[in-house]
Amino acid sequence: MTLGAELLFGLLYFCMTCANQDHFVRVIGLLHQSVELPSSPSLPSPVQEINWNFRSKEKSHKVAQIDNHQTKFYINQFNGRVKLLHNETTLHIKDLRMEDSGNYTVQFILIGEERYANFMLMVYEPVPDPSIMIVMEERTSHWCNVTLHCSVPTNSSPLNYNWIYKHTDSVYEDSGDTIHISLNYSWDMKFQCIVHNPADWKNVSKQERCNAQGPMEDSRKMYKRIWNLRCALTATFMVLSICCICLSHRCK
Structure with a gap:
């Protein structure tokens, strides 16, 4: 040939x-x-x-x-x-x-x-029940930078991850097992993670609200820390004073 x-x-x-x-x-x-x-x-x-x-x-x-x-x-x-x-x-x-x-x-x-x-x-394989773990990475006076991770127990079949979350009338979508988002301290958002393969799917939801620290609350906390430190120093000074008085009487 x-x-x-x-x-x-x-x-x-x-x-x-x-x-x-x-x-x-x-x-x-x-x-x-x-x-x-x-x-x-x-x-x-x-x-x-x-x-x-x-x-x-x-x-x-x-x-x-x-x-x-x-x-x-x-x-x-x-x-x-x-x-x-x-x-x-x-x-x-x-x-x-x-x-x-x-x-x-x-x-x-x-x-x-x-x-x-x-x-x-x-x-x-059937998709196991997923779970969402939330990690607060950084807070400011008005915002929270948040990482959300969606996971399932061990599964040998390939899985896809999709996110749906909304605020007021706006709906957002994302993909992947982990997303990063910034929340305003006044927002109350519901996150839904959908885990699926071609034959099955499961979903899990979690409500999250940013508890950012405002300027007034920050000032109050700072004042409280200063007051506690002042009280501790005053108490220490009084103890030392009493010890000195006792020692002086013994020396006589």
Whole structure:
């Protein structure tokens, strides 16, 4: 085979691979829940045989075969968890497991032709209940610079974080597990963190108000500290004076 022929063959193979990938129907499943892979091809002639296959981690397995209206199930991974619906054109999987993620293909063998339907199943864990931790970083006389962190217990599935918060009629949105915001001391704001993956989501809310210290309150606190220090010095002076008087009497 010449170099040009090899390049042409490689290009054709690449195009066919891309085309096959484009025909995969993406299906989202939630751990321990059920899912259906429905195929509804237009079949012009009687179906002689139907084969359901599963491919994961470069290994291919036969899930089920229907021949002469007789159904056989294979691969122990799906033992007792799969059934065929709607004239065997839909694969129903219950009690989903993480290892059920992969590519599924149904093959319809007709008289003189074959037809296929492809599915890409992705199984995700449920999203745990999130929590919000608030850290006050800096206060001024009128503002609080606040950091809010949204987190969940350990979860192996990728998660996305979105924030919604509002003040009066204005609504703000942000993304990421941590946000930074400045609050006016007169604001009372509600923050909502939404944690989600393609199959599930949870949210948590927290009300926050900036308790900034105004100039009058700062002055009062400063005066109180000075007064406490003055009292402490006065008491110390009196104790020392009494000690000196006692010592002078003993010396006589």
